[in-house]
Amino acid sequence: MDLYQKLEEVSRQFRIEGEYVGFETIQTGNVNHTYRVKFILPSGQPKSFLVQNVNTYAFRHPIRLMDNIDKVTEHIRAKKPGQLALHFHHTADRKTYVMDGKNFWRMMNFIYAMTFDSIEDLYVIRNAGRAFGEFQNQLADFDITQLFETIPDFHNTRKRYEQLEAAVAADPVGRVAEVQEELRYLESVKELACKLTDLQMAGKLPLRVTHNDTKINNVLFDPQTGEPLVVIDLDTVMPGLVGHDFGDAIRFAANKCEEDCPDVSKAGVDLEVFQAFADGFLEQTADALTPAEIDTLALSCLTLTVELSTRFLADYILGDPYFKTKYDNHNLVRTRCQIALAKDMHKHMPEMEQMVHDCFMAAHHA
Numbered sequence: 001m002d003l004y005q006k007l008e009e010v011s012r013q014f015r016i017e018g019e020y021v022g023f024e025t026i027q028t029g030n031v032n033h034t035y036r037v038k039f040i041l042p043s044g045q046p047k048s049f050l051v052q053n054v055n056t057y058a059f060r061h062p063i064r065l066m067d068n069i070d071k072v073t074e075h076i077r078a079k080k081p082g083q084l085a086l087h088f089h090h091t092a093d094r095k096t097y098v099m100d101g102k103n104f105w106r107m108m109n110f111i112y113a114m115t116f117d118s119i120e121d122l123y124v125i126r127n128a129g130r131a132f133g134e135f136q137n138q139l140a141d142f143d144i145t146q147l148f149e150t151i152p153d154f155h156n157t158r159k160r161y162e163q164l165e166a167a168v169a170a171d172p173v174g175r176v177a178e179v180q181e182e183l184r185y186l187e188s189v190k191e192l193a194c195k196l197t198d199l200q201m202a203g204k205l206p207l208r209v210t211h212n213d214t215k216i217n218n219v220l221f222d223p224q225t226g227e228p229l230v231v232i233d234l235d236t237v238m239p240g241l242v243g244h245d246f247g248d249a250i251r252f253a254a255n256k257c258e259e260d261c262p263d264v265s266k267a268g269v270d271l272e273v274f275q276a277f278a279d280g281f282l283e284q285t286a287d288a289l290t291p292a293e294i295d296t297l298a299l300s301c302l303t304l305t306v307e308l309s310t311r312f313l314a315d316y317i318l319g320d321p322y323f324k325t326k327y328d329n330h331n332l333v334r335t336r337c338q339i340a341l342a343k344d345m346h347k348h349m350p351e352m353e354q355m356v357h358d359c360f361m362a363a364h365h366a
C-alpha cells in the first residue's frame with residue numbers, strides 16, 4: 001500500500017469521515033515523519049489533520065509516550081478552557097495511536113499557525129521565551145512521578161559522552177579516523193559540559209516537568225499578531241532541569257545560522273537574541289526558580305550545545321541510525337556547526353551570565 005492510501009487508512013481508524021483529498025509532507029523534525037492530511041467533512045467543510053509516524057527506534061515505548069502526552073495535554077487544556085490547545089484523536093477503541101507492524105501512527109488537530117526556524121524579530125523571540133516559560137508554569141503542579149521517562153537519560157550529558165565513547169570503540173562504518181579533531185574538542189570541554197548533570201545527581205538542582213526539545217519551531221504563533229499559541233512536540237516531556245529547556249532553546253534560536261550550516265564560520269551566539277529569549281523566559285519563571293537554577297542557566301546553553309554535538313557525532317560514527325539525514329555526512333556537518341557554536345558560547349559566557357542576572361532582577365522586581 002502506498003503512503004497516500006496508508007494515510008487515508010490511518011485517518012479512518014481515527015474515525016475521520018468525509019472525502020479524503022490528499023496529503024502533504026511536513027518537512028520538519030529530525031526524528032518523526034509528519035503529514036498533513038486533508039479531508040472534506042460530510043458537512044462540506046474542508047479540514048486538515050496532522051498524522052505522524054512515530055520513530056520507534058528513537059522512542060522505544062511509544063504507548064507509554066502517548067500516555068505522557070495525553071496526561072500533559074489534558075492538564076494544560078484544563079488550565080485554559082476554551083482556548084486553542086493540542087488535541088490527539090482517538091480510535092474507536094479509545095486509543096491515541098494506531099499500530100501496524102513497525103509503524104506507530106497518531107493524529108492530532110492541525111492548527112493554522114506560523115512557525116519559525118530562525119527569527120530575527122526580537123519581539124517574537126521574547127514571545128517564544130514566554131511560551132516555554134509559561135509551559136513550565138502550567139506544569140509546575142503536575143506530579144512528575146506520573147511521567148514515564150520516554151528516553152532514559154535523554155539529557156544526561158555524562159551518559160551521552162559514554163554513548164559517544166562506545167560508538168568510537170565500535171567504529172562500525174570506519175568513520176572514527178576522520179573525526180579526531182571533533183573528538184579532541186569534545187573531550188576538552190567534557191567536565192565543564194557535565195557540570196549540570198553532576199549538580200543534578202548531587203541533588204542540587206530540582207527536577208521539574210520539562211519539555212526537553214525546546215527548538216523555537218516547536219512554538220506555534222498566531223500569524224496575525226505574532227503571539228504564541230501553543231507549544232508542540234511533547235514527545236520528550238519528562239522530569240528534567242529547567243536548564244535543559246532554556247539551554248536547548250538558546251542553542252537553536254540564538255545561533256547565528258541554522259543548526260546544520262556547513263559554513264562553521266557563521267555559527268555563534270547572537271547575544272541580542274539570547275537576551276530577548278531570557279527576558280521572556282524569566283518573566284514567566286523567575287519567581288519559581290532557585291538561585292542554583294538561575295546560576296546555571298547560561299552554562300546550560302553550552303551544556304546542551306556540547307551534548308547535542310556528542311549525539312550528532314555518535315550517530316555519524318554509527319552510520320546515522322537515529323537522526324534523519326539529507327545527505328551523506330549530514331550528521332558530521334551538524335556536529336561541526338554545534339561545536340563552533342559551543343566555542344563561541346564559551347567565549348561569551350560572562351556576558352550571558354550577566355544578561356541572565358539582569359533579566360532575573362528585572363522580572364523579580366516586576
Ligand code: GN1
Binds near residue numbers: 029
Ligand atoms: C530532534 O526531531 P526533532 O527535530 O524534534 C531531537 C532533539 C534534538 C534535535 C536537533 C527525540 O528533535 O533532541 O535537539 O533533533 N529529538 C529527539 O535538531 O531525539
Ligand code: MG
Binds near residue numbers: 213233235
Ligand atoms: Mg522533537
